[in-house]
Amino acid sequence: MFGLTRRLPAKWVVIPLVIIAVLVWVAVAVAPESSKLSVSILDVGQGDSILITSPSGQHILIDGGPSPERVCLELGRALPYWDRTIDLVVLTHPHTDHVTGLVEVLRRYEVKQVLYPDMDYEAIVYDEWLDLLGEKNIPCIWAQVGQVIDLGGGATLEVLNPPVEFLEGTESDIDNNGVITRLKMGEVSFLLTADHFEDAERYLTDRGMELRSTVLKVGHHGSSTSTCPEFLAAVNPEVAVISVGADNPFGHPSEEVMARLTERLGEGRVYLTAESGTITFTTDGKHLWVETER
Numbered sequence: 001m002f003g004l005t006r007r008l009p010a011k012w013v014v015i016p017l018v019i020i021a022v023l024v025w026v027a028v029a030v031a032p033e034s035s036k037l038s039v040s041i042l043d044v045g046q047g048d049s050i051l052i053t054s055p056s057g058q059h060i061l062i063d064g065g066p067s068p069e070r071v072c073l074e075l076g077r078a079l080p081y082w083d084r085t086i087d088l089v090v091l092t093h094p095h096t097d098h099v100t101g102l103v104e105v106l107r108r109y110e111v112k113q114v115l116y117p118d119m120d121y122e123a124i125v126y127d128e129w130l131d132l133l134g135e136k137n138i139p140c141i142w143a144q145v146g147q148v149i150d151l152g153g154g155a156t157l158e159v160l161n162p163p164v165e166f167l168e169g170t171e172s173d174i175d176n177n178g179v180i181t182r183l184k185m186g187e188v189s190f191l192l193t194a195d196h197f198e199d200a201e202r203y204l205t206d207r208g209m210e211l212r213s214t215v216l217k218v219g220h221h222g223s224s225t226s227t228c229p230e231f232l233a234a235v236n237p238e239v240a241v242i243s244v245g246a247d248n249p250f251g252h253p254s255e256e257v258m259a260r261l262t263e264r265l266g267e268g269r270v271y272l273t274a275e276s277g278t279i280t281f282t283t284d285g286k287h288l289w290v291e292t293e294r
Helices: 016-022 068-078 096-108 124-135 198-206 229-235 255-265
Strands: 003-006 037-041 050-053 059-062 088-090 114-116 140-142 147-152 155-161 180-185 188-192 215-217 239-242 270-272 279-283 288-292
Touching: 037 180, 050 068, 068 096, 088 096, 096 124, 155 198, 198 229, 229 255, 239 255, 255 270
Parallel strands: 059 088, 088 114, 114 140, 188 215, 215 239, 239 270
Antiparallel strands: 003 147, 037 050, 037 279, 050 059, 147 155, 155 180, 180 188, 279 288
């Protein structure tokens, strides 16, 4: 069973999101125990989707990419054919390249719980997502800094962003208030970013957040708007991975960001889904293995 704990200053405890404390993370009773944590950066084109399988057999899906067919195909490959349960779905922010695939996931899979930021945003696909959550009566909580999810087997997922009071007046408030998490098991950790800009990066570094991670899922598909030198230094990753579509119209990843990552990490330490397909990291808390589709 999952456990959600909070590490927040006392003055934040009285906010409306205190309802989080009464929610129960439902586990799959028949899921076998395993000694390893798996993190797959799914190849969904120009978008984001990450599948985490915990040591206790929980499945956590972060974002669904821009294509309903693509994410369901990737999930079909990654999960046993009889397993139609996603224990937790996380929507980092409501832009279409993150939420579109999740609409179909809600239709095809039994989703136990959903975590997403409380954003005022209007879009047809996002409205469809919200309607489905209500129709299926799926338990939902609002993402907020300080939440910690116990995944079992020594693995935890901590929410680092959004802050209690959303950032305002930035280059993109929707992006900068997206969900950023840090997944940790033993000596190995993953910083799982969304589409944040430098505003959010500097907010995190200025507040001394624990960002240091073995693996960095690079923000905003490698756009020049993020992965500033100060943020990269704070994370100090050994490996980086970018979820990006081949020949995309945005020029992602930027040459500047690729050069910065390569200079810091060295050759062969930066993976792109456009080149490698789905990229899966597996760890026992001490060692890290990487497997690519091509």
